[in-house]
Amino acid sequence: MSHELRTPLNAILGYTELxxxxxxxxxxxxxxxxxxxxxxxxxxxxALINDVLDLSKIEAGQLTLALAEYSMADVxxxxxxxxxxxxxxxxxxxxVAVAPDLPLGRGDExxxxxxxxxxxxxxxxxxxxxxxxxxxxASDGAxxxxxxxxxxxxxxxxxxKIFEEFQQVxxxxxxxxxxxxxxxxxxxxxxxxxxGRIWVESSPxxxxxxxFTLPVRVE
Amino acid sequence: MSKRILVIEDHEDNRRILRDxxxxxxxxxxxxxxxxxxxxxxxxxxxxxILMDIQLPGLDGYEATRRIKANPALRHIPIIAVTxxxxxxxxxxAKAAGCDAYVTKPFSPRALLAKVREFLPQG
Numbered sequence: 001m002s003h004e005l006r007t008p009l010n011a012i013l014g015y016t017e018l019x020x021x022x023x024x025x026x027x028x029x030x031x032x033x034x035x036x037x038x039x040x041x042x043x044x045x046x047a048l049i050n051d052v053l054d055l056s057k058i059e060a061g062q063l064t065l066a067l068a069e070y071s072m073a074d075v076x077x078x079x080x081x082x083x084x085x086x087x088x089x090x091x092x093x094x095x096v097a098v099a100p101d102l103p104l105g106r107g108d109e110x111x112x113x114x115x116x117x118x119x120x121x122x123x124x125x126x127x128x129x130x131x132x133x134x135x136x137x138a139s140d141g142a143x144x145x146x147x148x149x150x151x152x153x154x155x156x157x158x159x160x161k162i163f164e165e166f167q168q169v170x171x172x173x174x175x176x177x178x179x180x181x182x183x184x185x186x187x188x189x190x191x192x193x194x195x196g197r198i199w200v201e202s203s204p205x206x207x208x209x210x211x212f213t214l215p216v217r218v219e
Numbered sequence: 220m221s222k223r224i225l226v227i228e229d230h231e232d233n234r235r236i237l238r239d240x241x242x243x244x245x246x247x248x249x250x251x252x253x254x255x256x257x258x259x260x261x262x263x264x265x266x267x268x269i270l271m272d273i274q275l276p277g278l279d280g281y282e283a284t285r286r287i288k289a290n291p292a293l294r295h296i297p298i299i300a301v302t303x304x305x306x307x308x309x310x311x312x313a314k315a316a317g318c319d320a321y322v323t324k325p326f327s328p329r330a331l332l333a334k335v336r337e338f339l340p341q342g
Contacts, residue, residue: 013327017329
């Protein structure tokens with residue numbers, strides 16, 4: 001089903017990009033502006049489709065982890081590279097502290113990257129001033145990953161809710177920030193499939209720190 | 220003479236997007252709709268590069284890649300696999316089949332063109 005849903009959207013996004021790149025002739029400012037909006041909405045829809053499909057797969061028990069050896073430092077590096085531009089655009093410092101000599105992990109590298117990308121992406125999205133800090137360490141056979149931001153923080157009563165489907169703290173922010181409202185619940189499920197734990201430490205006005213732990217080797 | 224790129228892709232819109240993209244960048248696209256047709260075109264036309272969709276009906280992209288790479292006359296042709304985001308492990312399988320690089324769907328034409336240029340700097 002995933003192929004059927006994404007293929008037409010790929011065509012829409014592909015043609016839009018070609019038009020924006022003047023492949024079909026010079027495009028005027030007004031049309032360019034509208035095409036930019038079309039592209040943005042298309043990408044948002046694609047993100048929603050991806051998330052809904054992931055979640056339905058998880059719920060149907062069809063998401064299986066592709067377990068293999070991976071380097072946690074490489075996962076962090078890939079995610080950081082993917083979001084660097086976003087952080088720079090908002091003039092946020094993106095700091096990374098990965099403990100030296102982390103053990104080689106075993107798990108679903110792509111899914112773990114998806115979790116971290118979600119947390120770091122959220123941190124950048126919801127922080128207007130300051131920094132986003134990623135810290136990774138390992139002890140007692142588990143990785144511990146923390147993503148700390150200097151954003152608005154989350155009230156205690158909202159902290160459990162944000163891991164549920166379609167529950168952003170401020171529902172209008174879903175639209176404004178371009179999120180799907182599904183990322184954290186997917187992250188939670190992926191972490192739990194690895195027999196890890198995910199939680200948030202935060203108080204309003206003092207930023208948020210999202211943490212997760214993963215067994216170093218998932219068998 | 221412009222460089223020839225064989226596009227093996229069953230979806231019409233994707234073929235058209237690739238055709239328009241490659242033509243505008245100065246390459247000469249050749250098109251195949253099935254894996255069987257793609258392997259046959261590779262043999263008769265000896266393209267400079269192949270863009271291989273993985274999810275093809277019948278002979279899929281992995282098998283088509285294996286057949287092309289098994290032919291000593293075609294082995295040198297770089298193959299870029301176009302894999303689906305949905306199926307994790309695709310990249311590993313694509314490399315195992317002999318693909319030289321991969322891009323994941325949904326591919327951005329811009330990013331795909333950059334990948335093509337890594338192998339063929341000029342159309």
